[in-house]
Amino acid sequence: MANPIFKAVYSHPELKTADLEAIQAAHEPFGFSKGEVFLKAGQTANNYFLIETGLLRSFAHDFDGNEITTGFTGANEIMIEVASLFQRKPSVENFIALTDGVAWKIEFEDFQKLYHDIPAFNEWGRAWMSHQLFVAKQRNIDMLTKSATVRYVNLLKDKPQIVLEAPLKHIATYLGVTNTSLSRIRKEIAT
Amino acid sequence: MANPIFKAVYSHPELKTADLEAIQAAHEPFGFSKGEVFLKAGQTANNYFLIETGLLRSFAHDFDGNEITTGFTGANEIMIEVASLFQRKPSVENFIALTDGVAWKIEFEDFQKLYHDIPAFNEWGRAWMSHQLFVAKQRNIDMLTKSATVRYVNLLKDKPQIVLEAPLKHIATYLGVTNTSLSRIRKEIAT
DNA sequence: TAAGGCACTTGCCATAGGACAAGTTCTGGC
DNA sequence: GCCAGAACTTGTCCTATGGCAAGTGCCTTA
Structure with a gap:
C-alpha cells in the first residue's frame, strides 16, 4: 500500500x-x-x-x-x-x-x-485551495508585468515537462501570445 | 440584530x-x-x-x-x-x-x-473560495484576450464604485496599463 | 507512396501601448 | 488663501507583439 x-x-x-x-x-x-x-x-x-x-x-x-x-x-x-x-x-x-x-x-x-x-x-x-488562489493571482501579476519572452523562459525553468510535451500552439495561448510570436521567441532564446 | x-x-x-x-x-x-x-x-x-x-x-x-x-x-x-x-x-x-x-x-x-x-x-x-479562484482565473483570461480599453469599460460596468473612488494610477496598475494610457483611454471613451 | 493536412516557421507591415518629458490641475497642509 | 507636491493630461517617438500570408516539414491515411 x-x-x-x-x-x-x-x-x-x-x-x-x-x-x-x-x-x-x-x-x-x-x-x-x-x-x-x-x-x-x-x-x-x-x-x-x-x-x-x-x-x-x-x-x-x-x-x-x-x-x-x-x-x-x-x-x-x-x-x-x-x-x-x-x-x-x-x-x-x-x-x-x-x-x-x-x-x-x-x-x-x-x-x-x-x-x-x-x-x-x-x-x-x-490550504491547498488557498495555495491555488495564490498561484492564480501571481500569474495575473506576471501576465501584466513580464514580457512574453520572460514568461516563456520562466515556464521553461519552472515546468520543463510542459515545454517538452505540449505543442507550441497550446503553450502560446497559455502564455497569451500568438504562436507566431512564440515561435520567434523560441528562435531568439536558442541563441 | x-x-x-x-x-x-x-x-x-x-x-x-x-x-x-x-x-x-x-x-x-x-x-x-x-x-x-x-x-x-x-x-x-x-x-x-x-x-x-x-x-x-x-x-x-x-x-x-x-x-x-x-x-x-x-x-x-x-x-x-x-x-x-x-x-x-x-x-x-x-x-x-x-x-x-x-x-x-x-x-x-x-x-x-x-x-x-x-x-x-x-x-x-x-464555495466562497472556489468562486474566488474562478474569478481569478477568469481575470487571467481577460488580461490575455481583451484590450486595455475593453478591460476598462468592463470594470466601469461591473464595479463603477472603483472607477468613481479610486485614483487613476491605481486603476491603471490593476488593469495592467500605464497611467498615461489609461488617461488616454478615458479621453477616448468620453466621446 | 502519394495526398492532404496539421504544426510550425518566416517575412513584411500594422498597431496598441510604453517611455519620457513637459505641461496643467487638484489638494492638503499651513 | 497660498504653496508644494501629487495627480492627471498631452505630445512625440519607440518597441513588442499581432495580423496576414507564404512557405517548409512531418505525419496520417488511403
Whole structure:
C-alpha cells in the first residue's frame, strides 16, 4: 500500500499514515490515452483526479470562440475543476490528455466523506485551495508585468515537462501570445 | 440584530438564521479612515474583514519594486489574504483604505471555531473560495484576450464604485496599463 | 507512396501601448 | 488663501507583439 503519489499530493503535517491509507482507499487507479477527455465544458464535475504520470491540458473559450489554454496538469498534481465540483455548476473548462498516462480518480461523495470525517484532510483542502488562489493571482501579476519572452523562459525553468510535451500552439495561448510570436521567441532564446 | 451585511456575505442555502446570528456575534464592528492599513506585506494575517461601507485597495510589488494593485474590496465584500490566513505564512499583499468606512472584523481563532462547529459554514467557505479562484482565473483570461480599453469599460460596468473612488494610477496598475494610457483611454471613451 | 493536412516557421507591415518629458490641475497642509 | 507636491493630461517617438500570408516539414491515411 501507500503509493507515494498520495504522500506527495496530500501533504499536510497533521495527516497521519492511517489517514493517507483511508484516502488512498477512496481513490481508484486507471490508465488513460492521449486525447482522452476528463471533463467537458457544460458538464458538472463529479470527481477529480490525481495524475501519476502523463500530462493534461485545460482550456476554455474566449468571447470570440478561440481556445485559451488555462493550465496544464502533470505528474503528482491534482486535476480538478474546483468551481464546478464545489459549487455544483457546469464547468467552463475542458480537460483533455496530451499524453498517455496513469491517474487516480475519486468521486465527489467519497471526497465529502473524507472531508467531513478527517479534520486534517479538511484543513489540507483549505490550504491547498488557498495555495491555488495564490498561484492564480501571481500569474495575473506576471501576465501584466513580464514580457512574453520572460514568461516563456520562466515556464521553461519552472515546468520543463510542459515545454517538452505540449505543442507550441497550446503553450502560446497559455502564455497569451500568438504562436507566431512564440515561435520567434523560441528562435531568439536558442541563441 | 441581523445586520444585512451578514446575509449578503455569508450566503449559503444551508446557513440558517441562528447560524448567521452566531456568525455575527463572532464579528466586531469598527470605523476606519482613509489611509488606514489593514494588513502589511510581511505580516501573517490573523483576521479578516467584512466591508460594510468604503473601499480598500490591495497591492503587491513586482520584481522591479513597482506597486501593482491586485484588487479592490468594496461594500458587502470580504477583505482577506487567503494564502496568509490559511497557510499561516507572511502576506505578500498590502491592504489599505482608500476611503473612510465601516467594517466588521473576525479573528482567525473565532473563525476556526465557527468553521468546525457549523458544517454549513464550512461548506460556505469552500464555495466562497472556489468562486474566488474562478474569478481569478477568469481575470487571467481577460488580461490575455481583451484590450486595455475593453478591460476598462468592463470594470466601469461591473464595479463603477472603483472607477468613481479610486485614483487613476491605481486603476491603471490593476488593469495592467500605464497611467498615461489609461488617461488616454478615458479621453477616448468620453466621446 | 502519394495526398492532404496539421504544426510550425518566416517575412513584411500594422498597431496598441510604453517611455519620457513637459505641461496643467487638484489638494492638503499651513 | 497660498504653496508644494501629487495627480492627471498631452505630445512625440519607440518597441513588442499581432495580423496576414507564404512557405517548409512531418505525419496520417488511403
